[in-house]
Amino acid sequence: MLESTIKPSVIQPYNLYKNTQIISEYAGVNHINPRTNFLTALNTLQRYRLKFHTAKDEIMLNFGDSKPHTKEMFAHVMTVQQLPKNWMFSNYEQKSIKEHINRGLQLLKNFDEQIWYAIHFVIGQFIFARREKLGGGSISSTIGTVWLNPSNNWNALDFADRILHEYVHQCIFIHEMVNSIFTSNTIEELAENEARVTSTILGHNRGYAKSFHSAFVAFTLMQFYLKLGIRCYVEKFSIRLETTLLELNSKRHLLTTSGQNILDDLRTAFAEFKHKYV
Secondary structure, three states: OOOOOOOOHHHOHHHHHHHHHHHHHHHOOOOOOHHHHHHHHHHHHOOOOOOOOOOOOOOEEEOOOOOHHHHHHHHHHOOOOOOOOOOOOOHHHHHHHHHHHHHHHHHHHHHOHHHHHHHHHHOOEEEEOOOOOOOEEOOHHHOOEEEEOOOOOOOHHHHHHHHHHHHHHHHHHHHHHHHOOEOOOOHHHHOOHHHOEEOOOOOOEEOHHHHHHHHHHHHHHHHHHHHHOOHHHHHHHHHHHHHHHHHHHHOHHHEOHHHHHHHHHHHHHHHHHHHHHO
16 A cells, blocks of 8 residues: 655654554553554544444534433534534535535545545535534544534535535644654643744744644645645745744643654754745
């Protein structure tokens, strides 16, 4: 099987699979299917159980229901105390979403087949719910679950962009789970003023961990859009990413040795990319 050419190494399938195997072994899960091992291990280690298909490497589409535990899990992933009144998508909207998400996944397969396989490996379920001003997200306490909030005008490219975006977060969450990336154990400490760094994605200061994630997401998406021939995205985020990397590196004491290594790997990969394409 060919390895992905997408950089940096922390998001490459080989490293992802290695980390997921460590998690499965730690949880004492040993089935035949490595994906089932990993997702079952997550259900052993995490508070909220994720739904996933065990018979095939297919991502479950979870549009939710009225059960209290379902609504609690959705709210947790969406980082809200209570779900909005109109959080559920109609049956008509669900049909459209299913069609577009399949096209988006196919777009990612055309982009990099090994990344496509890795996305199907690590994500057990997409959950769908409305929340104003956000297109979705994922958090480190519910690895394997990705929340999507597609608007009516999302097309295949929008779905591909968001899924690849969240895949990068998943890779970093898993790497942190196995190797530790940040010297601080609390989000609060990493969000203090002296730890704030420019986010490549949003263009303003955020906590160190969030801006660290944003740099990896932005660089991955730059490679995606370059392959599609959409250079405006590359040009838009190139200057921002350079700023983020300089600021992250100036505060590298907030990173463990493992964290510093993957930051340096990203800096090297971006320098090569910039020299060749920007």
